[in-house]
Amino acid sequence: MIKISNLYKSYDDLEVLKGINLNVSKGEVLSVIGSSGSGKSTLLYCINGLEPIQQGQIIVDDIDVHASDTNLNSVRQNMGMVFQQWNSFPHLTVLENVALAPRIVSKLPKAQALEIAEKQLRHVGLGDKLSKYPSALSGGQQQRLAIARALAMEPKCMLFDEATSALDPELVGEVLDTIRLLAEEGMTMICVTHEMGFAREVSDRVAFFHEGVIEEINQPEELFGAPKSVYLQKFLSKVKK
Amino acid sequence: MDYNFHWRPVFKTLPDLLESAILTVEVAVLSMVLGILFGLALSLIRIHMTGPLKWFAVSWIELARNTPALLQLFFFGFGLGAFGIHFSPFLIVLMGLTFNNSGYLAENFRGGFNAIPDTQIRASLSLGMNSFQTYTRIIIPQVLRIVYHPMTNQMVWAVLMSSLGMLVGFRELSGETQFFASKTYRIFEYFAATAVIYYVLVKIILGAAKLMALRLFKY
Numbered sequence: 001m002i003k004i005s006n007l008y009k010s011y012d013d014l015e016v017l018k019g020i021n022l023n024v025s026k027g028e029v030l031s032v033i034g035s036s037g038s039g040k041s042t043l044l045y046c047i048n049g050l051e052p053i054q055q056g057q058i059i060v061d062d063i064d065v066h067a068s069d070t071n072l073n074s075v076r077q078n079m080g081m082v083f084q085q086w087n088s089f090p091h092l093t094v095l096e097n098v099a100l101a102p103r104i105v106s107k108l109p110k111a112q113a114l115e116i117a118e119k120q121l122r123h124v125g126l127g128d129k130l131s132k133y134p135s136a137l138s139g140g141q142q143q144r145l146a147i148a149r150a151l152a153m154e155p156k157c158m159l160f161d162e163a164t165s166a167l168d169p170e171l172v173g174e175v176l177d178t179i180r181l182l183a184e185e186g187m188t189m190i191c192v193t194h195e196m197g198f199a200r201e202v203s204d205r206v207a208f209f210h211e212g213v214i215e216e217i218n219q220p221e222e223l224f225g226a227p228k229s230v231y232l233q234k235f236l237s238k239v240k241k
Numbered sequence: 242m243d244y245n246f247h248w249r250p251v252f253k254t255l256p257d258l259l260e261s262a263i264l265t266v267e268v269a270v271l272s273m274v275l276g277i278l279f280g281l282a283l284s285l286i287r288i289h290m291t292g293p294l295k296w297f298a299v300s301w302i303e304l305a306r307n308t309p310a311l312l313q314l315f316f317f318g319f320g321l322g323a324f325g326i327h328f329s330p331f332l333i334v335l336m337g338l339t340f341n342n343s344g345y346l347a348e349n350f351r352g353g354f355n356a357i358p359d360t361q362i363r364a365s366l367s368l369g370m371n372s373f374q375t376y377t378r379i380i381i382p383q384v385l386r387i388v389y390h391p392m393t394n395q396m397v398w399a400v401l402m403s404s405l406g407m408l409v410g411f412r413e414l415s416g417e418t419q420f421f422a423s424k425t426y427r428i429f430e431y432f433a434a435t436a437v438i439y440y441v442l443v444k445i446i447l448g449a450a451k452l453m454a455l456r457l458f459k460y
Contacts (some may be wrong), residue, residue: 087364
């Protein structure tokens with residue numbers, strides 16, 4: 001589904017990703033953990049083509065994302081992305097937020113777009129907020145709105161960039177529940193997260209990033225239970241405190 | 242003080258004055274619509290482009306904001322006239338006001354664009370929208386809300402500035418007033434009446450802008 005080989009990415013002189021090789025198969029949930037600045041979020045931006053890369057290849061669903069003849073807009077339709085700052089569109093109602101892309105990108109008739117939007121909003125538990133504006137929603141609700149908005153494009157995979165780290169602690173649960181629901185439904189996902197409990201419970205595999213490389217990648221039981229890398233051991237002991 | 246007020250001539254020509262007031266509103270509204278379009282273009286060029294286009298946009302904005310509006314009007318009237326390029330008084334005023342509005346609005350828009358977080362663009366692109374859709378559907382609607390009140394100020398400014406039109410032979414409200422005042426010698430009465438008309442016009446525009454804001458910005 002997602003094949004990343006020998007990926008290098010830098011911002012000017014700063015090397016952020018230094019040779020990433022990673023395969024994510026269909027239906028797999030991969031969590032990415034690591035300290036700030038280790039390149040986790042950058043990886044997602046590169047997969048979605050929001051950041052150019054210097055070297056290597058990212059293939060999503062048999063399409064080379066960074067090839068010069070690739071239409072990024074159509075690649076992105078197959079990938080849903082949810083950001084740390086939930087980025088709801090403040091000038092549109094909840095329903096319009098979700099229906100906009102199906103209407104103007106997928107070119108669906110208005111009625112059908114609204115139908116899909118309503119279905120996805122019910123899916124994430126916002127069925128009673130359709131005509132509200134995002135400003136009337138809590139952070140957790142806005143993040144679920146962002147998830148519904150991405151799902152409405154019927155993506156083949158979802159990328160979560162620290163979807164819960166800007167939320168108040170009491171709102172984290174509802175968003176994680178929604179992501180968990182997607183995992184159960186078999187959605188292919190890459191979740192950059194600081195929620196170790198969540199990563200351990202939901203993921204098929206967990207990757208630990210350290211200074212731009214994948215230091216360790218394994219099934220959650222092994223990775224958390226018996227970490228081999230010294231850096232990972234240090235990271236986990238800090239997180240547990 | 243032995244001045245005798247004579248209001249009768251003013252009342253008799255009130256329909257003419259009101260008709261010229263419509264011309265005032267017409268040129269002001271048109272110059273605003275064009276000013277918004279050019280202003281948006283200028284601010285986007287200034288933010289995103291380099292080279293001659295940027296240089297052109299910056300020069301426009303700087304000249305519009307830092308030279309007298311009257312000179313700008315004279316440029317389109319007498320200035321171009323020197324090269325044998327002639328326009329009707331209406332077009333001279335429209336071009337002058339549009340030039341001026343565009344410059345001021347461009348800077349307002351630039352502030353508006355800077356106030357929208359980059360993450361809105363990323364979120365929009367990540368949904369598969371192209372840059373044009375991102376700007377027209379997501380960014381510009383939010384910018385218009387941010388600059389709405391400065392924009393109403395500019396609208397009022399355009400109505401009042403259009404009075405400069407009388408100096409290039411445009412018979413808008415002030416030009417018409419000047420014409421009747423010198424014809425009847427009831428100078429005070431005419432200009433007092435016109436001041437009231439301007440005041441009411443501006444109040445109506447501000448009221449309409451408020452109502453429109455309620456309809457447009459529900460969030």
